[in-house]
Amino acid sequence: MSTDPAPATDTNQPDDRALVASASQGDLGAYDQLVRRYQTRIYGLVYNMTSSKEDAEDLVQDVFVKAFSSLKGFRGTSSFYTWIYRIAINRTINFLKKRKKRQALSLNDVDEGVERDPAYVELSARESPARDTSLLELQEKLNKALLTLSEKHRTVVVLHDIQGLPHEEIARMTGCSEGTVRSRLFYARQQLQGELAEFAP
């Protein structure tokens, strides 16, 4: 998943505003460009919230279809990027409230770059039971630990610690203050630390 806090913009490609303006007039080609620009990021958010590839794919499609329906109501007070994230967050939380008891977990593929990540290298080198943990097991443990969090706490952990977004951007996306975002991060990490105690230094 991409960790860029801001959408990558190529000078040769039209910016979001122009694409949104065309899409709101019914230009599906313009909307298709927006979809291709952001769908992987939205997938990352939804997958880490649900821990299910299948649910994530379905939700990504729903998010973009519903967003298209309400494009005319988008007044451009925030970026399209923030706006689509807010729709994805609300829709995923609604979905999770309905899903509650049915949890079919499935794991994503992992990019081989993880083996060069300093955090993973350090974890593998350390003298602890965690050293023998395979990448697959680690992935499962991280997903299960995430699922123990409430939806709101999980959202901030996914947006900040996984997707690398700054606090103020998360505050805009979730519709709460930066202080609330920090407070949720604080308590979520404490809970995660309890779940992942075997990796503690």
Next chain:
Amino acid sequence: MKCERVRELLVEFEDSTLPADVSEHLARCSSCQQHSRQMEVVRRLMSLKKYERPDPGFEERSAVTIRRRLEDMARKPEPLFGSLWEFLTDYPRPAFRYALAGVVAVLIVLNFVSMPLLEPVRPVAPIARIAPTPAPAPEPATMPLEVYRQPAYAAFQGPSNRGPARVEYGPRESVPVNFEY
């Protein structure tokens, strides 16, 4: 500075430089150092999830499906709002929600304000006329002693009429009877 406050500030300044007083506290408090290390491990473990990728072909498959659904919608428009609940909760329109909540609150207040106040009932005509002096009490009824002592009919006495019982013919005379035939 208290440890709890320092730990909150560690989150606040995690993406920037720590203030001097927080750094000083951290340098001499082993408990906060341990907490900081633990939180850093959690943060770095979670950051490993950024290497996860969707299944191959996801981008194309998803974009094509979305395009097809939008084209279907253009031919046969889906209801704009699938349900009222979805309409109210799925889209980022907090102003709309606050406005709706305000309207509901105003309606509730108006309902209470427009309710008539309870006032004492004022009768248009007198309901009852109160006599100035109480009426004299009636004389107690009297009964001849003979009638009271000798009832004209027999009285049954007993727990039920299925077993042995006594039939009273008067205040003094009783004869046993049996109802089992």
